[in-house]
Every structure is written in C-alpha cells, then in structure tokens.
Amino acid sequence: MIWHEWRDAPDAEFAVIGDPVSHSLSPVMQMAALRALGRSERYVPLRVPKGEVAEAVTSLCAKGYLGLNVTVPLKEEAFSLFDCAADPVASVCGAVNTLDNINKTSANTDGPGFIDSLADDLTPTSEALILGAGGTAKAIALVLHLAGYNVHVFNRTRQRAVQLALELGSRITVADTPDIAGKTLIVNATSASLEAASLPLDWANADKLALAYDVAYGESPFLQEAASHGLRTLDGKELLVAQGARSLKFWLGVEAPRDVMRQAIA
Ligand code: NDP
Numbered sequence: 696m697i698w699h700e701w702r703d704a705p706d707a708e709f710a711v712i713g714d715p716v717s718h719s720l721s722p723v724m725q726m727a728a729l730r731a732l733g734r735s736e737r738y739v740p741l742r743v744p745k746g747e748v749a750e751a752v753t754s755l756c757a758k759g760y761l762g763l764n765v766t767v768p769l770k771e772e773a774f775s776l777f778d779c780a781a782d783p784v785a786s787v788c789g790a791v792n793t794l795d796n797i798n799k800t801s802a803n804t805d806g807p808g809f810i811d812s813l814a815d816d817l818t819p820t821s822e823a824l825i826l827g828a829g830g831t832a833k834a835i836a837l838v839l840h841l842a843g844y845n846v847h848v849f850n851r852t853r854q855r856a857v858q859l860a861l862e863l864g865s866r867i868t869v870a871d872t873p874d875i876a877g878k879t880l881i882v883n884a885t886s887a888s889l890e891a892a893s894l895p896l897d898w899a900n901a902d903k904l905a906l907a908y909d910v911a912y913g914e915s916p917f918l919q920e921a922a923s924h925g926l927r928t929l930d931g932k933e934l935l936v937a938q939g940a941r942s943l944k945f946w947l948g949v950e951a952p953r954d955v956m957r958q959a960i961a
Pocket of ligand 1: 715
C-alpha cells in the first residue's frame with residue numbers, strides 16, 4: 696500500500712502512524728471494515744519518525760483526521776498526548792495504540808485484543824509463559840494476569856524481564872529459563888520471528904494440549920516447531936483483527952465486522 700510522510704498526509708479521516716509503516720496490514724483491514732459498515736472514511740499509512748509524534752498528531756488533528764492507530768516504535772511516545780485514565784492497560788503499560796482526535800482520548804487495544812483473540816482458549820488459573828519483555832509482552836502479561844493466569848516471563852536479556860515485573864507491580868514471575876513444561880499457553884511476544892530466528896525451547900517437554908501463540912503474522916520457526924511437536928498454533932493476525940476491531944469501536948462506537956477484517960488480511 697502507498698504510504699506518506701506525515702507532513703505530506705493526504706486528505707483522510709483515519710491513519711496508522713509508525714516507522715516503518717509500509718508493512719502494516721491495518722490500512723487494508725480497516726478500509727475493508729469501514730466499507731462493510733457502509734462508511735466512506737479513508738484510512739491511510741503515515742510514516743512518523745520517533746520524536747515527532749506530538750507535532751504530527753497536532754498537524755493531523757488540524758487536517759481533520761478523526762482517529763489514529765499507533766504502531767512500533769511510537770506507542771510509548773503517544774501515551775502522554777491524550778487522556779487514557781479510563782484504560783487500565785494503557786495506564787499501567789504507559790503505551791497506547793489508539794487515539795481519538797475528537798475527544799482527545801487514547802487507549803491500548805493490544806492487551807484486550809489479545810484476550811479476545813484467545814476466544815475458547817482462555818483458560819484462567821492455568822500457567823502461561825510469555826517470551827519477550829518489550830511493550831507487547833508487557834500488555835499481554837498484564838491482561839493475562841487480570842484474566843486469572845499465573846504468568847511467567849522469560850526474556851533473553853533477563854534484566855528487562857525484571858524491570859517488566861517491577862512495572863507490573865510484581866504480579867508476574869520472572870523465569871530464569873524458557874521452561875514450557877506445564878504451560879497451557881506459550882506466547883512468543885519477541886520480535887525474533889521478524890528475523891526468522893528460533894528460540895531455545897525444549898518442545899519435547901510441552902503439554903500437547905498447550906496453545907503456541909506467536910504475535911507475528913504468518914509462519915515462523917516458533918509456530919513450525921510447536922506444530923511439529925503436536926501443539927495447536929495461532930499467529931498474530933487474529934490479534935491484529937481484534938485490536939483493530941476495538942480501535943474502530945473506540946472511534947465510532949460500533950461493532951466491527953471481524954470476518955470481513957479477517958478476510959481482508961488472509
Ligand atoms: P520490542 O522491541 O519492545 O521488544 C522486542 C523483544 O523481542 C525483546 O524482549 C527482545 O529481547 C526480544 N527479541 C528480539 N529478537 C530476539 C531474538 N532473536 N531472540 C530472542 N529474543 C529476541 O517489541 P514489541 O514488544 O513492541 O513488539 C514485539 C513483536 O510484537 C513485534 O514483532 C511486533 O510486530 C509484534 N506485534 C504484533 C501485533 C499484532 O497485531 N499481531 C501487535 C503488537 C506487536 P531483548 O530485550 O533481549 O532485546
């Protein structure tokens with residue numbers, strides 16, 4: 696999809712801002728949703744470099760943009776722009792991915808979207824292992840804890856997992872090794888799949904009923920190895936749909952057509 700620098704933003708009503716933004720599937724998915732809802736608004740990808748979020752959002756508001764999705768690496772920078780006091784995930788994580796330019800409010804739909812995407816696989820009181828300690832891992836750790844899971848976080852750089860646990864008020868356990876034995880949910884929230892890198896997991900120890908969930912889109916070494924050991928797998932497209940559907944509801948107050956959104960990015 697054609698993208699623009701924010702200073703050259705075309706006339707439109709919604710956008711995803713990030714850097715890079717060319718790979719984002721949000722424009723095709725959200726445009727399909729808007730059309731299925733019978734609406735004529737446009738949704739475009741805009742590149743906003745780090746350090747320019749406040750200036751870009753002010754300019755886009757003045758141009759008539761009604762709402763924005765915020766992607767990597769701008770979610771923390773966008774946090775302080777608008778009021779997100781009503782959203783506990785945004786407040787605790789210090790990151791937002793959805794801005795309502797009219798009401799000057801913001802939200803983090805990644806966390807709740809992750810829970811939506813689990814659907815019938817939501818198994819509170821069981822054990823979850825999250826790999827990674829970045830912004831996505833933090834939001835997922837928080838919502839899984841709030842949903843009743845015992846959450847373990849393992850990160851290549853242990854200190855970052857320790858910091859994440861501190862920021863979440865020690866509601867999660869820092870794992871010294873990526874031990875998948877006894878876990879019903881194993882979430883790859885690292886960006887390793889973007890480099891097609893494997894993670895050091897002993898799949899032979901996995902519970903065969905466990906779900907292996909990669910937040911990256913499509914195939915990955917993590918999902919391939921999990922499937923080859925008989926585990927069920929889920930990739931990040933369902934999370935993309937769920938967080939995007941929640942963003943549309945935040946802006947427009949309507950239920951988004953998730954099937955249409957799924958088809959648009961299939
Ligand atoms: P961050 O950059 O904040 O964190 C990246 C994490 O990945 C760190 O914990 C880092 O470990 C770890 N990591 C990176 N490479 C490797 C590797 N080769 N082996 C082991 N660990 C590695 O990223 P985010 O949290 O913002 O995003 C993580 C992923 O989630 C991205 O791929 C993003 O695209 C995806 N995502 C998908 C969404 C969707 O809708 N499907 C929504 C949001 C995010 P260390 O600390 O040691 O460097």
